[in-house]
Amino acid sequence: MISIRTKWLRTKLTTSYVLALALILALYICSTSVVVLWHLRAQLHRHTVQDLETVEGLLFFGPDGRLQLNEEYHNHPESKSVQERFLEVLTPDGTLLYRNDRLGDRSLGGKPFAGEGEGGYSPRSASLSDGTSVFLISRLHILDGHPLIIRSAYSQEPIWDTIQQTMAMQLVCLVVVLGAASLAGYLFIKRALAPLEKMALRAQQISAERLHERIEIDDMGEISDLAHAFNKTLSRLEQSFDQIRRFTSDVSHELRTPLAAIRCIGEVSLQKNGSREEYSSVVSSMLEEIDHVTRLIDDLLMISKADESDLRLNASPIPVCDVSREATELISILAEEKDQSLSFEGDERAVVLGDRVLLRQALVNILDNAVKYSPQRSAISMNARCEGKNIFIEVADQGCGIPAEYREKVFERFYRVDKARTRDAGGTGLGLSIAKWAVHAHGGSISVNSNLNGGCTFQIQLPLHPDFNTLTGSTAPEMAAGKQIKSQARLSHVVDSPVLPSGGKG
Numbered sequence: 198m199i200s201i202r203t204k205w206l207r208t209k210l211t212t213s214y215v216l217a218l219a220l221i222l223a224l225y226i227c228s229t230s231v232v233v234l235w236h237l238r239a240q241l242h243r244h245t246v247q248d249l250e251t252v253e254g255l256l257f258f259g260p261d262g263r264l265q266l267n268e269e270y271h272n273h274p275e276s277k278s279v280q281e282r283f284l285e286v287l288t289p290d291g292t293l294l295y296r297n298d299r300l301g302d303r304s305l306g307g308k309p310f311a312g313e314g315e316g317g318y319s320p321r322s323a324s325l326s327d328g329t330s331v332f333l334i335s336r337l338h339i340l341d342g343h344p345l346i347i348r349s350a351y352s353q354e355p356i357w358d359t360i361q362q363t364m365a366m367q368l369v370c371l372v373v374v375l376g377a378a379s380l381a382g383y384l385f386i387k388r389a390l391a392p393l394e395k396m397a398l399r400a401q402q403i404s405a406e407r408l409h410e411r412i413e414i415d416d417m418g419e420i421s422d423l424a425h426a427f428n429k430t431l432s433r434l435e436q437s438f439d440q441i442r443r444f445t446s447d448v449s450h451e452l453r454t455p456l457a458a459i460r461c462i463g464e465v466s467l468q469k470n471g472s473r474e475e476y477s478s479v480v481s482s483m484l485e486e487i488d489h490v491t492r493l494i495d496d497l498l499m500i501s502k503a504d505e506s507d508l509r510l511n512a513s514p515i516p517v518c519d520v521s522r523e524a525t526e527l528i529s530i531l532a533e534e535k536d537q538s539l540s541f542e543g544d545e546r547a548v549v550l551g552d553r554v555l556l557r558q559a560l561v562n563i564l565d566n567a568v569k570y571s572p573q574r575s576a577i578s579m580n581a582r583c584e585g586k587n588i589f590i591e592v593a594d595q596g597c598g599i600p601a602e603y604r605e606k607v608f609e610r611f612y613r614v615d616k617a618r619t620r621d622a623g624g625t626g627l628g629l630s631i632a633k634w635a636v637h638a639h640g641g642s643i644s645v646n647s648n649l650n651g652g653c654t655f656q657i658q659l660p661l662h663p664d665f666n667t668l669t670g671s672t673a674p675e676m677a678a679g680k681q682i683k684s685q686a687r688l689s690h691v692v693d694s695p696v697l698p699s700g701g702k703g
Contacts, residue, residue: 206390207383207386207387207390208383210382210386210390211379211382211383211386214378214382214386215375215378215379215382218374218375218378219371219375222371222374222375223371226364226367226368226371229363229367230360230363230364230367233359233360233363234356234360237356237359237360238332238356241332241351241353241356242320242332242334244351245282245320245332245334245349245350245351246334248282248349249334249336249347249349252266252284252347252349253336253338253340253347255267256286256295256338256340256345256347257340258340258341258343263294264286264294264295264340264345265295266295266297282297282299282349282350282351283297283299283300283303283305283325283331283348283349283350283351283352284296284297284299284300284347284348284349284350285297285300285304285305285347285348285350286345286346286347286348287308287309287345287346287348288343288344288345288346289309289337289344289346290308291307291308291309294345300325303325303326303327303329304325304326305323305325305331305333305348305350306323306333306348309335309346313335313337313346320332320333320334321333322353323350329352329354330352330353330354330357331350331351331352331353332350332351332352332353333348333349333350334348334349334350335347335348335349392420393420393423396412396420396423396424396427399412399413400412400427403431408431408434408435408438409435410431411428411431412424412427412428412431440609452490452493455486455487455489455490456486456490458482458486459483459486459487462479462482462483462486463479463483466479493627497627499631510551510552510555510638510639511552511553511554512550512551512552513550513551513552513553514548514549514550514662515548515549515550515551515553515556516545516547516548517543517544517547517548517549517581517588517590517659518541518543518544518545518547518581520553520556520557520560521541521543521560521579521581521590522541523557524557524560524561524564525539525541525564525579527561528561528564528565528568531565531568532568532577535568535571535572535573535574535575536573536574537568537571537573537574537575537576537577538575538576538577539564539568539577539578539579540576540577540578540579541578541579541580541581542578542580542581543579543580543581543582543590544581544582544583544588546583547581547583547588547661548661548662549588549639549659549660549661549662550639550660550662550663551639551659552638552639555635555638555639556635556639558631558632558635559631559632559635559636559643559657560579560590560592560632560657562628562629562631562632563592563628563629563632563655563657564577564579564592565628566628566629566655567592567593567594567596567653567655568594570594570596570597571594571595571596571652572595572596575594575595575596576595577592577593577594577595578592578593579591579592579593583661586660586661587658587659587660587661588658588659588660588661589656589657589658590656590657590659591654591655591656591657592654592655593648593652593653593654594652594653594654595651595652596651596652596653597651597652598647598648598651598652598653599645599647599653600647601647604644604645604646604647607629607645608629608630608632608633608643609630610627610630636657636659639659639660640659640660641657641658641659641660642657642658643655643656643657643658644656
């Protein structure tokens with residue numbers, strides 16, 4: 198199939214090349230023919246004028262009053278050239294006075310038209326009575342006080358014969374040149390496309406199991422650039438396949454663990470006769486595992502819809518401090534269990550345009566991550582400050598920190614810096630990934646840095662509301678009840694699910 202397509206491309210390129218060359222050569226042949234025709238007509242005009250002047254010197258009236266040519270002058274070259282032309286002399290009223298033998302009984306246009314010859318030479322194309330095309334020049338001449346109109350003409354057939362011969366020779370040359378150009382062009386194009394055919398064959402051999410292989414790159418100019426681009430595409434595909442495999446493995450692991458726990462708890466409880474309280478405890482444990490599976494599936498569905506651009510932001514002006522306090526209150530219960538202090542401070546004037554539910558979900562996930570990986574009786578702080586046209590929301594904890602080489606990876610799905618940490622810390626391993634998507638959907642960015650005294654600081658940057666200066670004078674309830682504005686995120690479903698901690702990965 199590749200060979201057939203390559204040959205088709207060669208043929209198409211060769212045909213295009215030959216057609217373009219044929220068009221250029223055809224234009225050249227036409228232009229040269231026009232130039233030759235113009236040159237021959239100019240030469241004919243010059244010779245006819247010279248003949249007309251010669252005729253004026255040879256004409257005379259004989260003793261019988263008839264107009265004649267000087268026969269004694271016939272041996273001169275000028276007289277010979279005159280005899281090869283069509284010659285006719287008339288009076289202004291159309292009376293024929295003289296015709297040479299070459300013209301015979303044919304006429305050079307009949308009676309003179311008004312003003313013929315009075316303005317000097319009058320060149321024009323005409324036809325004899327037998328249809329012969331001629332080039333005609335006439336002029337008024339006074340001979341012995343008698344006005345005469347002298348017409349001298351030359352057949353144009355030799356000119357057209359010359360043009361036809363020239364064009365025939367050029368067409369023969371055109372066929373030869375196009376034949377040679379077709380062969381040379383096909384061979385040249387075949388050689389030029391050989392690297393592409395080699396690349397195509399090599400690409401055909403690369404499968405999902407061999408994405409690590411690459412196309413060999415030679416110094417071939419633009420084709421080398423194509424090979425580089427294709428290799429980069431293969432690298433991205435390989436990375437995507439690795440992420441899919443890792444994601445599938447992580448999801449399988451995350452689902453297998455709670456399902457195995459539910460099965461184990463159920464089998465153990467069936468092997469013994471327990472009391473009502475014991476069965477209530479068993480059911481409670483099973484519900485906890487089911488809750489974990491449910492939250493994992495909900496998070497996966499949200500990420501799947503986000504990847505497919507299947508979510509729409511229900512955007513409205515949001516007071517940042519209000520949504521931050523809501524997130525803090527939701528996480529405060531988890532912080533109290535570990536005797537941690539959770540605080541917030543920020544600029545009460547800050548307003549952003551976004552989806553309140555998604556923005557709160559992102560803050561909850563980051564706070565949940567901070568609570569999980571911070572020690573007992575530690576402090577977690579969140580603050581919001583305005584700088585220029587942006588607002589920065591920072592969440593600082595006192596955990597173990599994250600090495601620099603892992604800071605970008607913590608936002609990947611199911612990624613954990615400490616592989617020894619499993620589900621014991623709780624969560625689904627998708628919290629920071631969802632937070633990153635939610636922030637990006639609002640036109641912002643998210644990053645993480647380790648503090649000098651330990652712990653991490655997650656920073657969210659969001660653009661302030663375009664009318665921030667006018668909205669700062671409004672009350673929070675008024676802004677929250679503002680008209681919904683269509684978001685730049687072109688998605689199709691409104692997120693209205695309840696906000697639940699999704700777990701961390703740091």
